[in-house]
Amino acid sequence: MLAAIGVMAILAVAIGLVLGWSAIRFKVEGNPLAEKIDAILPQTQCGQCGFPGCRPYAEAIAKGEADINQCPPGGEEGVKKLAELLGVEPKPLDEAHGTPKPKSVAFIDEQTCIGCTLCIQACPVDAISGAAKQMHTIIAAECTGCELCLPPCPVDCISMVPIAEDLPHWKWKHPVVMMKKIAETEGA
Amino acid sequence: MSRELFKFKGGVHPPEHKAESTSRPIHAAPLPKKLVIPLRQHIGNPAKPVVEVGERVLKGQMIAAADGYISTAVHASSSGTVVAIDLQAVPHISGLPDLCITIETDGRDEWVAHAPLDYQAMEPSQLRMQLRDLGLAGLGGAVFPSAVKLDPGASHVCSTLIINGGECEPWITCDDMLMRHHADEILQGVAIMRHLLGSTDILVGIEDNKPEALDSMRSAAAKLDFAVEVVKVPARYPGGGAKQMIETLTGKQVPSGKLSTDIGIQVFNVGTSYALARAIHHGEPLISRLVTVTGHVLRPQNFEVLIGTPMHTLITLAGDRDGTTGVLMGGPMMGVPVPNLDVPVIKATNCILVKSKELFPPLPKALPCIRCTRCADACPAELQPQELFRFAKAGDFGRAQEYHLFDCIECGCCSYVCPSHIPLVDFYRYAKGEIWAREKDKRAADLARERHEFRQFRQEREKKEKAEKLAAKAQAKRAELAAAPAAEGAAVSDADAKKALIAAALARAQAKKSDAAPKNVDQLTPEQLHQIEEIEARRTKIRELARKPLESEEKKP
Ligand code: SF4
Ligand code: SF4
Ligand code: SF4
Numbered sequence: 204m205l206a207a208i209g210v211m212a213i214l215a216v217a218i219g220l221v222l223g224w225s226a227i228r229f230k231v232e233g234n235p236l237a238e239k240i241d242a243i244l245p246q247t248q249c250g251q252c253g254f255p256g257c258r259p260y261a262e263a264i265a266k267g268e269a270d271i272n273q274c275p276p277g278g279e280e281g282v283k284k285l286a287e288l289l290g291v292e293p294k295p296l297d298e299a300h301g302t303p304k305p306k307s308v309a310f311i312d313e314q315t316c317i318g319c320t321l322c323i324q325a326c327p328v329d330a331i332s333g334a335a336k337q338m339h340t341i342i343a344a345e346c347t348g349c350e351l352c353l354p355p356c357p358v359d360c361i362s363m364v365p366i367a368e369d370l371p372h373w374k375w376k377h378p379v380v381m382m383k384k385i386a387e388t389e390g391a
Numbered sequence: 392m393s394r395e396l397f398k399f400k401g402g403v404h405p406p407e408h409k410a411e412s413t414s415r416p417i418h419a420a421p422l423p424k425k426l427v428i429p430l431r432q433h434i435g436n437p438a439k440p441v442v443e444v445g446e447r448v449l450k451g452q453m454i455a456a457a458d459g460y461i462s463t464a465v466h467a468s469s470s471g472t473v474v475a476i477d478l479q480a481v482p483h484i485s486g487l488p489d490l491c492i493t494i495e496t497d498g499r500d501e502w503v504a505h506a507p508l509d510y511q512a513m514e515p516s517q518l519r520m521q522l523r524d525l526g527l528a529g530l531g532g533a534v535f536p537s538a539v540k541l542d543p544g545a546s547h548v549c550s551t552l553i554i555n556g557g558e559c560e561p562w563i564t565c566d567d568m569l570m571r572h573h574a575d576e577i578l579q580g581v582a583i584m585r586h587l588l589g590s591t592d593i594l595v596g597i598e599d600n601k602p603e604a605l606d607s608m609r610s611a612a613a614k615l616d617f618a619v620e621v622v623k624v625p626a627r628y629p630g631g632g633a634k635q636m637i638e639t640l641t642g643k644q645v646p647s648g649k650l651s652t653d654i655g656i657q658v659f660n661v662g663t664s665y666a667l668a669r670a671i672h673h674g675e676p677l678i679s680r681l682v683t684v685t686g687h688v689l690r691p692q693n694f695e696v697l698i699g700t701p702m703h704t705l706i707t708l709a710g711d712r713d714g715t716t717g718v719l720m721g722g723p724m725m726g727v728p729v730p731n732l733d734v735p736v737i738k739a740t741n742c743i744l745v746k747s748k749e750l751f752p753p754l755p756k757a758l759p760c761i762r763c764t765r766c767a768d769a770c771p772a773e774l775q776p777q778e779l780f781r782f783a784k785a786g787d788f789g790r791a792q793e794y795h796l797f798d799c800i801e802c803g804c805c806s807y808v809c810p811s812h813i814p815l816v817d818f819y820r821y822a823k824g825e826i827w828a829r830e831k832d833k834r835a836a837d838l839a840r841e842r843h844e845f846r847q848f849r850q851e852r853e854k855k856e857k858a859e860k861l862a863a864k865a866q867a868k869r870a871e872l873a874a875a876p877a878a879e880g881a882a883v884s885d886a887d888a889k890k891a892l893i894a895a896a897l898a899r900a901q902a903k904k905s906d907a908a909p910k911n912v913d914q915l916t917p918e919q920l921h922q923i924e925e926i927e928a929r930r931t932k933i934r935e936l937a938r939k940p941l942e943s944e945e946k947k948p
């Protein structure tokens with residue numbers, strides 16, 4: 204009996220030590236809520252929310268310093284997801300921060316580009332390649348469509364091109380016509 | 392005969408309509424003037440063109456190469472000249488064009504050099520590469536590159552090999568006709584599969600509504616030097632689905648989210664097996680296939696068709712009729728409407744089904760779901776279609792996934808039995824598409840986050856490097872100055888060094904200033920200098936006067 208109690212006591216101490224040690228050793232870095240919010244944000248890094256990127260906005264939301272409806276690229280769906288995560292009522296997008304636009308990528312008119320590198324410095328995701336006095340090109344697969352490269356260009360040679368729907372990007376539409384019919388019958 | 396069969400859950404019995412197209416022999420469709428060959432005919436990466444516009448190509452010549460592991464090559468179906476490599480209409484529900492190679496045929500149908508392969512002497516991986524270069528892909532509908540499916544993977548064997556001759560979908564008879572007329576070649580293909588997969592248990596499943604095919608396959612199997620069991624299975628849609636065929640023959644269920652190979656079973660369509668035999672024993676790439684043309688046509692039948700042949704030529708051959716209301720590629724249950732009849736026959740085209748109002752009366756208006764659960768009874772994947780519908784309609788894709796949306800094989804049994812005529816499958820396709828799109832967006836966002844964080848890290852690093860460089864420079868200067876007094880033998884404190892540094896900087900600034908001073912005063916007469924002095928004195932006086940009131944004001948408060 205005593206031996207059993209002794210064993211249990213030793214075990215308890217040992218496990219306590221292990222748990223205590225691992226709590227320190229494997230401490231979660233950063234703010235887990237901000238982390239979760241950042242995972243929902245679209246990572247366009249456009250700054251329309253009023254913060255210098257998605258991560259700072261996520262941190263501001265986590266601290267309760269910013270509202271959840273300030274990210275136009277995330278759209279209504281993003282607001283809904285944030286509301287769900289935070290357990291609050293979703294609200295319409297705050298128009299003061301802009302409205303959602305169709306997803307686009309930047310395109311440089313290579314005839315006009317003077318190779319000033321100003322756009323390279325503005326791009327938050329290093330999606331522009333080029334060097335001083337040489338023509339610059341956008342890596343379309345990496346461009347988030349944030350439009351931050353447009354204002355610095357001294358010769359206005361960058362334009363935003365909406366992503367065209369092609370076969371690999373095509374997806375089934377919501378069977379809308381049918382839905383209308385159902386709505387009609389349901390309403391009747 | 393003795394094999395115990397199992398029953399998969401659900402399923403339906405739609406009218407078969409098979410007899411229409413089996414009464415006529417297989418005809419070879421004539422060579423069209425133009426072949427339009429899409430580069431995306433299979434699952435995986437589209438093939439990459441290896442020919443140029445204007446180039447003459449021969450029948451069977453590779454015109455686009457496989458791109459990556461899950462991909463397969465595409466070949467010229469006849470000899471002629473490449474006239475275009477551009478976007479053309481393809482048989483896809485979206486109606487969107489895709490990259491195709493257009494060949495103007497020269498009528499000579501001249502073959503490229505080709506020879507049989509000694510598959511038994513070849514290294515398996517090398518053999519699979521050959522099959523990939525011969526453009527082999529599953530002809531049952533999924534068009535998955537065969538070379539990938541013929542890789543038994545780490546386990547090195549796939550004990551059970553099932554050859555699927557189910558062909559459960561109404562109207563379609565191309566597999567039936569192939570088994571009736573080419574049973575020997577189908578089984579030659581099976582021998583090659585057996586060689587690659589190391590299978591010991593080989594089963595051919597054929598639905599009992601194809602007695603001729605059963606007979607012909609049985610007599611061909613009897614001639615083989617290895618055991619192939621030809622099994623008659625009860626006809627019930629979708630009994631020809633791979634998972635359903637596996638369950639019927641072996642009683643095993645493929646677990647949700649797993650592949651049949653995970654339970655040691657691989658399934659191939661009879662058409663794929665035939666194509667494999669042609670590839671190995673004749674060196675012929677996949678450039679033609681059997682296509683059933685049926686429905687609202689005068690002479691429903693099967694054609695041997697070159698890949699790239701426009702669909703309208705086949706409908707004309709079979710005798711087009713007035714009152715056509717649309718054309719499906721595939722059968723009535725799983726087929727997709729084609730956007731127009733110029734689209735080519737591709738590797739996936741098993742049937743061209745011409746619709747009319749009489750044969751396919753338009754569906755009555757959809758009504759709300761009454762939750763009768765008839766769909767759930769019919770679903771062979773053991774899902775709850777009414778719930779999936781509810782979630783998909785509401786855009787609640789997370790819940791749809793929890794209800795195993797991705798186990799849905801889009802067989803259409805649920806829509807078929809639904810008394811409310813809800814096009815349920817369209818909702819599942821929509822939901823799947825949305826989920827895939829979201830995953831893609833998520834990946835793009837993760838990439839953007841990573842790149843943004845790297846950029847911030849880089850900027851931070853550059854700043855630090857700059858600061859370090861400046862510090863190093865200052866340090867060097869200090870050492871240089873410290874060196875002089877040290878030579879005189881005096882110990883110099885850090886403060887002194889700083890003072891010296893400032894003094895040196897001041898001296899430099901002074902020197903610069905004097906350098907910059909006007910040089911036009913150097914050669915003046917004493918008189919002129921005197922005048923200048925006077926002016927300067929006056930200026931000082933004025934300055935002093937100007938400063939005084941300011942100072943007195945400051946003292947006031
Ligand atoms: S507005 Fe732009 S920067 Fe702000 S969270 Fe949305 S995507 Fe990120
Ligand atoms: S290329 Fe322009 S629009 Fe695209 S991510 Fe960079 S700055 Fe934004
Ligand atoms: S069969 Fe149709 S009406 Fe009945 S539960 Fe299923 S979806 Fe609803």
Ligand code: SF4
Binds near residue numbers: 769798802803
């Ligand atoms: S389409 Fe999907 S949900 Fe409907 S019966 Fe077939 S497997 Fe079940």
